[in-house]
Each structure stands twice: as C-alpha cells, then as structure tokens.
Amino acid sequence: MPGVAFLLVALAIAFSVFASGFASLPNLLNIGVQSSILLLLALPMTFIIMTEGLDLSMGAVLGLTGVVLASVLVAGSGLVVALTVALSVGLAFGIANGLLVVNLGLPPFVATLGTLGIAQGIALAMTNGESVVGIGPVLPRLYASTWLGIPFSIAVATLVYALFHFLLYYTRFGNYVFAIGGNREALVLAGVPASAYHVAVYALAGLMGGFAALLLTGRMNSGHPIAAMGMEFDAIAAVIAGGTERQRGNGWLPGTVLGVLTVGVLRNGLNVLAMSSSLQVASIGLLLITALLIDSLRRRRS
Amino acid sequence: MTTPLLEMRNISKGFPGVQALKDVSLAVHGGEVHMLVGQNGAGKSTLMKVLCGAYRPDQGEFLLNGSPVHIHSTRDAQRLGVAVIFQEFSLVPFLDIAQNIFLGREFPGRLPGTVDRNRMHVEARRILRQLGMDLDTRTRVHQLGVAQQQMVEIAKALSQNAKVLVMDEPTAAISDREIERLFEIIHRLRKDGIAIIYISHRMREVFEIGDRITVLRDGANVASMYPSETTLEELVRLMVGREVDTTYRARFCTAPGETILEVRDLFTKTGVRGANLTLRAGEIVGLAGLVGAGRTELARAIFGADGKTRGEIRLKDRLLKGNPADAVRHGIGLVPENRKTQGLALLRSVHDNMLAAGLARMFPKRWYSFPAAKRAVQALIKQLNVVTPSARRPVRLLSGGNQQKVVIGKWLNAGSQFFIFDEPTRGIDVGAKAEIYKLMDSLVQQGAAVLVISSELPELVAVCDRAYVLRDKAIVGELARKDLTEENILRMAMQHG
Numbered sequence: 001m002p003g004v005a006f007l008l009v010a011l012a013i014a015f016s017v018f019a020s021g022f023a024s025l026p027n028l029l030n031i032g033v034q035s036s037i038l039l040l041l042a043l044p045m046t047f048i049i050m051t052e053g054l055d056l057s058m059g060a061v062l063g064l065t066g067v068v069l070a071s072v073l074v075a076g077s078g079l080v081v082a083l084t085v086a087l088s089v090g091l092a093f094g095i096a097n098g099l100l101v102v103n104l105g106l107p108p109f110v111a112t113l114g115t116l117g118i119a120q121g122i123a124l125a126m127t128n129g130e131s132v133v134g135i136g137p138v139l140p141r142l143y144a145s146t147w148l149g150i151p152f153s154i155a156v157a158t159l160v161y162a163l164f165h166f167l168l169y170y171t172r173f174g175n176y177v178f179a180i181g182g183n184r185e186a187l188v189l190a191g192v193p194a195s196a197y198h199v200a201v202y203a204l205a206g207l208m209g210g211f212a213a214l215l216l217t218g219r220m221n222s223g224h225p226i227a228a229m230g231m232e233f234d235a236i237a238a239v240i241a242g243g244t245e246r247q248r249g250n251g252w253l254p255g256t257v258l259g260v261l262t263v264g265v266l267r268n269g270l271n272v273l274a275m276s277s278s279l280q281v282a283s284i285g286l287l288l289i290t291a292l293l294i295d296s297l298r299r300r301r302s
Numbered sequence: 303m304t305t306p307l308l309e310m311r312n313i314s315k316g317f318p319g320v321q322a323l324k325d326v327s328l329a330v331h332g333g334e335v336h337m338l339v340g341q342n343g344a345g346k347s348t349l350m351k352v353l354c355g356a357y358r359p360d361q362g363e364f365l366l367n368g369s370p371v372h373i374h375s376t377r378d379a380q381r382l383g384v385a386v387i388f389q390e391f392s393l394v395p396f397l398d399i400a401q402n403i404f405l406g407r408e409f410p411g412r413l414p415g416t417v418d419r420n421r422m423h424v425e426a427r428r429i430l431r432q433l434g435m436d437l438d439t440r441t442r443v444h445q446l447g448v449a450q451q452q453m454v455e456i457a458k459a460l461s462q463n464a465k466v467l468v469m470d471e472p473t474a475a476i477s478d479r480e481i482e483r484l485f486e487i488i489h490r491l492r493k494d495g496i497a498i499i500y501i502s503h504r505m506r507e508v509f510e511i512g513d514r515i516t517v518l519r520d521g522a523n524v525a526s527m528y529p530s531e532t533t534l535e536e537l538v539r540l541m542v543g544r545e546v547d548t549t550y551r552a553r554f555c556t557a558p559g560e561t562i563l564e565v566r567d568l569f570t571k572t573g574v575r576g577a578n579l580t581l582r583a584g585e586i587v588g589l590a591g592l593v594g595a596g597r598t599e600l601a602r603a604i605f606g607a608d609g610k611t612r613g614e615i616r617l618k619d620r621l622l623k624g625n626p627a628d629a630v631r632h633g634i635g636l637v638p639e640n641r642k643t644q645g646l647a648l649l650r651s652v653h654d655n656m657l658a659a660g661l662a663r664m665f666p667k668r669w670y671s672f673p674a675a676k677r678a679v680q681a682l683i684k685q686l687n688v689v690t691p692s693a694r695r696p697v698r699l700l701s702g703g704n705q706q707k708v709v710i711g712k713w714l715n716a717g718s719q720f721f722i723f724d725e726p727t728r729g730i731d732v733g734a735k736a737e738i739y740k741l742m743d744s745l746v747q748q749g750a751a752v753l754v755i756s757s758e759l760p761e762l763v764a765v766c767d768r769a770y771v772l773r774d775k776a777i778v779g780e781l782a783r784k785d786l787t788e789e790n791i792l793r794m795a796m797q798h799g
Contacts, residue, residue, distance in 0.1 A: 171415045172408050175401055179394040186392035189376050190406025248444070250396045 002243030002255050003294025007287065008262040015269035022272050029151060035264035036157035037062075037219075037228075040212040041235040042242075042260050043164040043253070044205035048108075049236070049244050050251035051180040051201055053101060056112040059231035060119035061093045061209035062216060063224070067123045069213045070132035070223025079138050087210040093119060094206015098199030116232075123225035132223035143218025153215045160211075165253055177201060181249025230281070237284055238263050241291035262287060305368040307332040307497045308384070308466045313352055313362035322348040323359070324522045330466065330497040335488060337512035337529075338501045341541050341759065341792075345521040346501050350468050353499075354386040355379040385459030386468040389475075391451055392458075395444035400426035402443055403458045429457045433487050449480035456487065467491065468499045473507065474594055485511055503592050505534050505796045519543055534793075542759065542788040550739035551586075554783055555746065555767045559583030560618075562720050562751040565604060568613035572599040575776040577613070581720065581751040586742055588762040588769030589755045590791045596775035597755045598639065601722045604753075605629050605636045617720060630659060635713025637706070639724040639755075645709040646697050653679045653693040655708050660715035682711040686741065703734020710741060721745060724755045739765050759788040771795050 016023040041058050048055050065086040072082035093115055100111035147155045168174040176197045179187040187194045217223055240246075241262065242255030266287055270280050306329035315323040323345050330336045340346050351357040353364075355376040364371050366382055373379050379386075393402050400422040401408075409418040409425070426439040435453050443451055452472060459467055473481045488498060488511060502508055508515060509529050517524040517540045524540050563581040568574060574596050581587050589597045602608045604615055606622060606629040615622045617632045626636075638644035646655050656679050657664070664678060665671065679693045686707040690700055697708055706726065713721060723742065727735040742752050742765060756762050762769055763786055771779045771794040779794045 170411070170417060170419070172417055173415060175397060175405065175408065175417065178397045178401075179405060182394035182396055183392060186394055186405060189392055191377050191380070192406045248395050250444075 002241070002252070002258065002291065003298065004241040004243070004255070004258050004262050004287075004291040006294060007241075007291055008258055008265060011262065011265050011269065015265065015272070019269050019272040022269055027268065027272070029154070031261070031264045031268045032154045032157075033151050033219075034268060035260050036153040037212050037215050038231065038234055038238065038263060039157045039257065039260045040160055040208050040215065041205075041231060042238045042256050043160065044201075044208045045232070045235045046164075046239045046242075046244050046251050046253060046256045047168070047177050047201045048205055049239050049246055050177055050249050051198060052246055052249075053108040053201070054112060054236070055097060055202065055205050056109065056232050057093060057097060057115040057119055058205060058209050058235060059228045059233075060116040060123070061090055061206060062212050062228040062231060063226055064093075064119040064123040065090045065210040065213035066216045066220075066227060067127055067132055067223040067225050069217050070135050071126065073135040073139065073217075074132060079142070083211075083214055086213045087207060090206045090208070090210025090213070091203060092206065093209065094203040095199065097206065098202030101202060102195050102198045120226070120229070127223070127225045129225060131220075133221075135217065135222060139214070139218050140221050143215070153219070156215065160208075161253075161257065168251070168253055173197065173200070178249045178251070181247075181251075183249070233281075234263050234284060237288040241288050243295070259291075262291075304331060306330055306365070307367060309365040309368075310349070310353065311363050311365065313349065313359045315348055315352055315357060315359045322521050323352070324520075326362075326518065326521070326523055328499075328516055328523075330499055332465070332495040332497050333492050334513045335492055335498045335500055335511050337508045337515045338499055338518065339503070339508060339515060339537065339541060340518035340524075344518040344541070346518055347470065348521075349518070350386055350388075350470060350499070350501070353379065353466075353468065354384060380462055383463055383465035384468070385462055385464035385466070386470070387452070387455045387459065387472065388470050391455055393443045393451055393454060396442055398440050398442050399430075399437060399446075399454050399457075400439040402454055403429065403439075403461050405458075407462075425461070426457065429461050432460070433457060434490065447476075447480075449476040449483065452476065452484065453487070456491075464496065466497045466499065468501075470501045471503065472500070473502070473504065503796060505537065508537070509534075517541055535789075538789050538792050542792065550736060550764050551743050555584045555586070558585045558767075559749060562618060563604070563753070564616040564619075566614050566616075568600075568603060568615065569611045570599060570603040571609045571611055572596075572603065573775045574600050574603055575774075577777050579770055579777065581753060583719075583749045583751055584746050585767045586746055586752045586754060586765055588766035588786075589753060589772065590759070590762055590769050591772035591795050593757065595772040595795065597772055598724060599775065600772065601636070601724055601753065601755055605634055605722060607636075630716060630718075631662075633717055633719040635659070635710075635716060635718030635721045637709050637713070637721060637723045637726055639728065641702075641705055641709050645712075646705060648698040649696055651694045652683070652688065652690050652697055652700070652708055655697050656682050656693075656711045656715055659712045660717065663717050664715070678715060682715060685714075686711050687737070701734065703737060706734070706738055707741070710745075719750045721750060721752045722755070723752060725757065726754065727756075727758070727761060759791055762786070762791065763788055773797070 021027060045055060045058065068089050069082050069086040072085050097112050097115055100106045101108045143152055145152050168177060176187060176192060180194055180198050184194055216227060220227060238259030239256050242252065242259030244251040244255060263284055266283055267280055270283060309329040311327050313323050313326045326349055338346050352359045355373045355378050358374065364373055371382055394405065403426045404422050409421045411418040423439045430437055433453060433456060437450065443454055472484060491498060512529050514526065514528060516526045519541060560583050561580060562583050565577055565579045568577040577600055589600065591597050603610055606625045610624055617634060620632055622628055622632060642648055657675055683693060688704050688707045690704060697705055726738055746752055754766060766786060767783055769781045769786055770777050771791055773795055781790055
C-alpha cells in the first residue's frame, strides 16, 4: 500500500469529525463526481509517468476541447458529432506531444509546456476569454442522468478505469508501457517498434483530454477556456502519490485511483471548511510531499 | 574434427582512433563451453557485440554449421539462434518472469491486442523446469536477486531456441553457492548440445568448466587450446605478452619521505573490508584489481565521498572527518574517472575550473581579486603546459589530455599534497598520456604522493613505485617495484577466482 492510502483514511476520519456534512451520502457522491474528471486525466498520466515522461498540457487541452465541444453544440450539431470533433482535437495534441518527445527528442517538460501554451492560447482566442453558453439540453440532461442510481460521471469514470486496467495488465500495449520505462533497450532489442508505442502513450493522453471535455462541459453547462487550468498539477500529484515511479517503469493503477480520491477528499473537505481555493492548491502540494515522505520513510525502514 | 556450430572468420572492426579487432577467428562446437579470456580492452566485448549484431564488422564472415550467414542486426542474430547475456541485463523490472521471457513475442489472446497470460506462464514454467529452476513465473523480476535474474535471462535465450549462448562474466555479481548452481545449468545446456561462449576473468572457472580456451590480446587472436594443454602461468603470460615501456619516470622513488597518507583498518558502507595502506612523500602507488574489486570504492572512501563504518584515515597525522570538504582542506585532490561529469564544469572556462577548488585558500579574507586569480591561472597554465588559446576558453573545447591537466591544476591551486588519479588516461591519446605520467612524476618530485587506480596494467607497471592489489573489496597483497609486473598483478587479482 502506498502512503497515500493511509493519508486518505486519515483525511476521511479528520473531515468526518471536524467538517459537519462531510460524511453524508450526497457529499460522498459529490466527491465521486468531482473526482471523475481528474481520474480521466490521471489514468493516461500514469502511463506517461511510467515511461519517464510528463504531460503538462492536459489541463489546457481539456480546456480547449471543452470550448470546442461547446462551440460545435452551440452551432447546432449533435452530441456525437461534437464529441468526435473534441476527441480529434485532443488526439491531435496528444500525437503532437508524442512526436515532439519521442521522435524529435524534446524533453517532455518542454514539449508539453509548449503545447500547453498553444492549447490555452487557441481556447482564449476562440472565446475572447468568455464562456461558451447555449449548448442545448442534450448534454446537460445526459450528465444529470443516473445509471442504477449512480451519477453519470461516476459510471463513466468507473468504466474508463476498467478499460485502462485491462489495457495495462492484459494487453501487449500494457506490457510495452512497463518496458518503455523499465528497459527500453530490451524492448528495442526484442524487435518491438518501441517508438510507435511510446507515441501512442501520449496520443492516448490527448484523446482522454478530449473525452474528459464531455464531463467538464456537462457539469458546467457551458464551455470555458480556463476551466481546467492547472488540473494537470492535480493529476500528476495524484499519480505520484499513488505510488507510480518516474524511474524503472513502476506503475500501479489502483494507486492512481487512491491518489485521485485523496485529492478529491482534500478539496471537498477544505471546501466544506470554507478554505480558499488558493490554499487548497497549497494543501495538495503538501499532500504530495507527505505521501511521498511516508513512502520513503517506510522504504528506509524495511 | 566435426564442423563447428558457429564460426567467426577474420573479423576486423575499427573505431575512430583504435583498431578494436584485427582478424579475429573463433569457432565453437555444439556442446562445448568455450572460454574467452583476455585483459580489459583485449576486444572480448567488441567481438561479442559483433556476434549479436549490435556492431557491424568492417571485415570477416560468419558460418553456421559450415554455411555462410549474415548478421546485420540483433534480429538476424536472434533468428540464427545466437543469444547474448550481457552483464547489464535486458530485463524489465516491473514485468513478471513470464512477461520478460516472452517480451516482444507474447502469445496472442482471444481478443486482438491481448495476451494469453496462462499460456505464457505454462511455457515459462516449462522452460525454467528444463533449467532445473522452480520459480513462480508471476514474480516481478525486480524482486529477484541477480542470480535469479540471470536464470530468467538464460530462460529468455532458450525460449528463442538459442543454439549459441554467450555469457559475459556471468559470475561477476553472484555468490559461490549461486555459481555452483549456474555451473550445473551450464552442464545441462552443454548436454543439450548448446554451444556456450563464456567470457571470464576468473582463472579457476576457466579450468573448471572450460572445454576450450581462446585468448585475445590487443584485439587479435593469441592462442586457442584445451585446458589440459596449458597452465595458469602460461595463460597469464599469453594475456599480457609484451615488453613494458618504463620511460615515463625520470627515476623511481628509492627513498620515500615522510608519511603523507595512512589508512588503518578501513571498512566502508560500499563494502571495502579492512584496508590498510601507507603512502609517503615522493611515491606513486598503484591500486590494481579487476573491475569490481573495490578500487574506486576505496579511493572514494579516502576522499570522504562514501561513508566509512570503521577505521581511520590520516593525512599528515591529522585525522580526516570523512567528508570531501574536509579532505580538500587537508590537501587531498581527486582526479576522477569521469572528468567530464565529476572533474570539470564543462561549459565554464579554464580560468573558472582551475580556481574552483582553491578559492578558500587563495583568498582567505573572502575578497576575490581578479588580477591575483588571473596570475595564478596563468602560472598554472604555464606550469602544466595546457594547450589553450586563452584562459577564458570553455574546457569543453579542450582535448582530453588538456582537460585532465585542468583538473590537476585545480588541485594544485587548492594546495593538494596527495592526489588520487582514477583511470587518469582513459580516452586520452598516447602523446597526452606520456605528459600526464610526467606530470605525476613532477608532482611527486615536489614532495607530493600519488595514488593511481588503473585497469591498464602496463600503465601501473610503467609509473608506479609500488602497488596494492585488491580482490573482492579487500587488499590482498602489495608488490614492490622489483616485483611489479603485469603477470604478478594478474595472478594476485585473479587467484581463487
């Protein structure tokens, strides 16, 4: 168990005691709903970090695809068309990141910082920094629906998790994700086109950015260019706190869920306690450090 | 004589500045353990890289069962049944044993893109049983010890139907019990008709499991023979086989001065066991041993870069605290093995690098004086004969030999009286080598003491007044000038395997 598991339990207990209303069913579901978008980003981020990479552009790409999705809906197209366009834009950014990092050899930090700027700039230019409203009733209705009593976004996130779990642990692609981070040379020597798989890891992240736009736009009932700004920070924190290492290709997908839930619980609990959102960012930084500190102390003891 | 399973004929391979292989031929038969021996730099590893397709030879041919074949890539080698197990394993730490054995050759599952995990585990278990191993194939390899990882590598090779298996110093990092186990497996493979090329530095192994021995020296075949036809003495002579040039030193030290460094009963966290050594003013002393014998570990501990667990280090009778800052203050200078990352700030100028360690000594009042610094640097450049158009030139643009001189200058300026040279002439051309040796000589003429670590035996023999020989992280002997020969060093460094 990574240290974040203990933190999650500790935080849950502390908030239940000190923040009245935290431990109610509606609020817990609320945490789930709030966490689902983050999970959609954190899952592909896990793959990227396993391959010794980083994707800083995820929040910005999500913001841009959200605006794109909303604009297409406003223009009168159906949800399927709008989602397809959003997915394509996300995929294009993902592939661009992958090519820059894998084929052109740019450090992931630099490459994705660049695409972050591009995505955010386009989103702001498209909207003049304002919300895109009037997306029609279909998406909001879908978002508000429940499946067997489970809110739409939680159901979607669960489904996507199952898909990623299957992908990482039961497919050839998953094996190669472990291998790219763990011993790329061995993979190349085995005759596998490692670069293609490596690009695919980034492409998948872009695609998920586009897909997460569905939930973001549904929740906000509009598209907003900077709605997801900085979300990559939460995603990276959740992945690292969840026990995924930047070296050796060590990734643990259930840990990412724990990390995401911990971030979700922390944000929600602090909201209930009425802490300002700036201080929430600070506490997520603190959370990341604490989780890793617990891990490193336990490693040293064993 | 039957046709060899694999034959390499007249292989030559050159790199800029060196001819790594000259007309090397090697023939291995099925069911034979062929020992490949030679000093560091004799060309063993290059030959194996050629064999596995990682390097392309400039000349030469391969024959498999008597018919010519091409090996242009690692894929070709695999297809022909050649598998190489390098010391750096090609395993993925967080995949399990079965996934590693079949990496890149996974059995497809029912859905496209999926993997038939059950079949992989069944197959992996079968191969491991064949090797007499009973490992849980679901264990991730990062949880395995080195010996077990080696078994997984062997299993991986066998799963590719390897007929020729190359092992590069397979016993370098495993315990005696595990070595017994490895030898059992080698016997088993031999019985199955697999040809094994086994690179080793350990003479005991050569005679224990070798069916045939080939000696390489300076990139060329020296001899091939059966173990029964030769002796350890003869092998060592064949590996060394050349006269030594001893013209680098004006004269060797006959009357050393006061004690400069004294190490008593030193044990370190990095595994050095009970080292005792003394260096006196005017002496150049060698630290010899095979790769992994603990030379660098010992030197780093003396410098205070790695912690000690017991013992004491004294420099001119003052007890060192065991950290680099203290070592530098008391006058130790380390000329590290990798000057580009550990010895120099590559982008900075000759001026900056030469001053890097001695600022505190030069300017005890803490006020920096540019004219004084410039004078000091100019004096050093002249003293060391550094070839550079100006002191402002980034050291990145200097030749290897001149870079090394800058590192030495840095320590001279810091007032060092005891110098540790770790592989001082690696990657330096012959002319610059001689100059570095002369520099060492002039350092000791001025009353300093020098400790030299080197893998190149001729170098140690050429410049040292004495040498300590290490094996398995302990000092196993000391050779005085009159006994200091490559043969003697090798014999001490390799005994008991």
